[in-house]
Amino acid sequence: MIFRQLVEPESSTYTYLIGCENTGKAVLLDPVIETCDRDMEAVTALGLTLSFTLDTHIHADHITGACRLRSLTGCKVAYPADDNLSCADVEVSEEAPLSVGELTIRALFTPGHTDKHHSYVIEQGGHTQVFTGDALLIDGCGRTDFQNGDSATLYKSVREKLFALPEDTLVYPAHDYSGRRVSTIMQERTRNPRLNDEISLSEFQRIMAELDLPYPKKIDVAVPANSKCGDCVEEAVEHLHKIGGKSPQG
Numbered sequence: 489m490i491f492r493q494l495v496e497p498e499s500s501t502y503t504y505l506i507g508c509e510n511t512g513k514a515v516l517l518d519p520v521i522e523t524c525d526r527d528m529e530a531v532t533a534l535g536l537t538l539s540f541t542l543d544t545h546i547h548a549d550h551i552t553g554a555c556r557l558r559s560l561t562g563c564k565v566a567y568p569a570d571d572n573l574s575c576a577d578v579e580v581s582e583e584a585p586l587s588v589g590e591l592t593i594r595a596l597f598t599p600g601h602t603d604k605h606h607s608y609v610i611e612q613g614g615h616t617q618v619f620t621g622d623a624l625l626i627d628g629c630g631r632t633d634f635q636n637g638d639s640a641t642l643y644k645s646v647r648e649k650l651f652a653l654p655e656d657t658l659v660y661p662a663h664d665y666s667g668r669r670v671s672t673i674m675q676e677r678t679r680n681p682r683l684n685d686e687i688s689l690s691e692f693q694r695i696m697a698e699l700d701l702p703y704p705k706k707i708d709v710a711v712p713a714n715s716k717c718g719d720c721v722e723e724a725v726e727h728l729h730k731i732g733g734k735s736p737q738g
Contacts, residue, residue, distance in 0.1 A: 489591060489612055492530055493660065493669055496520040499550045499706075500663045503527060504619060506610070507536045508589025515540040515566075515588045517608065517619055518662050519553035521718055527553065528560060539588055540578065542566040544621030544662060545605040546714045548635060548707040555719035565717050568595065570604040575717035580606070596649045598623040600642020601630030607650065609657075616657040618673070624650050625661045626671045627680055632696050634707065639696040643689050651677055651685075 490507035503523065507514035514536040516527055531538050538561045541554040545568070554565045555575065566586055569579035580586045586593040586608075594609040601622040608619045622630030624646055632639045650659075655674035677685050682695050704710075713719075 489610070490514070490534055490536065492534070494523065494527060494530065496523050496550065498522075500665050501547075501550055502660065502662055502664070502669075503553075504660060505530055505534075505536075506588065506591065506593070507531075507534060508591045511589030512536050513539040513589035515542050515586070515593070516553070516557065517542050518544055518547075518621070519557060521551040521553045521556055524553040524556045524560065527557070537561075538563040540564050540566045540586065542580070542586060542593070542608070543568075543714075544607065544619065544623075545602045546571060546635065546711060548704045548710050550706065551710050551713045552718040554717045558717075567717065568597075568604055568606040570597070570606075573715065573717060575719055598642075598645040598649050600632055600639065600645045601635075601637055603636035603638070603641075605630075605645075609653070616654050617660060618650065618653055618657050619660045619662075620650060621662045624659060624676060624680075624683070626659070626664050626666075626668045626676075629680075629682055631699060631701055633699075633701070634704070635711070639693045640689060642696075643683070643692045646683050 490509055492505040494503045501520050503519050504517040514531055519527055519541050540563055541557050543552055557563055558565050564577035566578040566580055567573050567576040569581040580595045582595050582597055596607045598607045599605050605623055607621055607623055610617045632642050653673050657673040659671040
């Protein structure tokens with residue numbers, strides 16, 4: 489497997505380039521519209537062909553690069569089936585994994601940050617990687633106070649789906665605001681201050697209720713645009729630039 493972790497610094501978003509060595513087919517997971525050119529440079533430099541974009545959920549802090557990348561390359565746009573987006577070419581779910589060449593990307597339904605959020609698992613060569621979106625961050629998790637989020641649902645998703653993966657599973661989140669890049673399931677189970685194995689549901693609900701995070705700066709522009717797979721007018725992108733700043737998800 490060919491793998492690159494790319495960062496968009498304004499929103500601290502990680503985009504993951506995942507490629508099949510034998511076929512040269514690739515997917516960009518959680519692409520950001522402002523970094524499409526950079527992402528395509530990475531695809532080309534590695535001798536890959538972009539077959540898909542894939543998002544973990546409808547983001548509130550940036551506009552996805554899905555539609556722009558489709559227009560540039562002819563790739564297909566994949567989204568969780570539960571989002572019911574007419575702009576998506578391919579719907580993924582726990583029953584319908586995404587095949588990228590010889591790679592299989594298995595979806596896990598992990599709602600709570602949003603009500604349709606999915607994480608993605610790749611198992612290869614005896615190793616497991618999980619791309620957790622905003623459901624599970626390094627030493628944290630995504631907020632649950634908008635887009636039909638719910639703290640009890642997120643707690644169940646993390647405990648029953650993500651923490652059930654092998655302990656040495658590598659955890660790649662959609663964001664990290666401290667520049668950290670990777671964790672493991674065991675690390676999060678033992679030291680995540682919100683969600684470690686010793687935290688009860690009631691304590692987690694209290695923690696999330698007391699976060700008191702600001703209203704996301706970009707949500708009113710980003711969510712409508714992402715409901716169209718990022719197919720938005722240029723004015724919306726320019727508006728995000730004017731807003732600026734990070735909008736923490738957790």
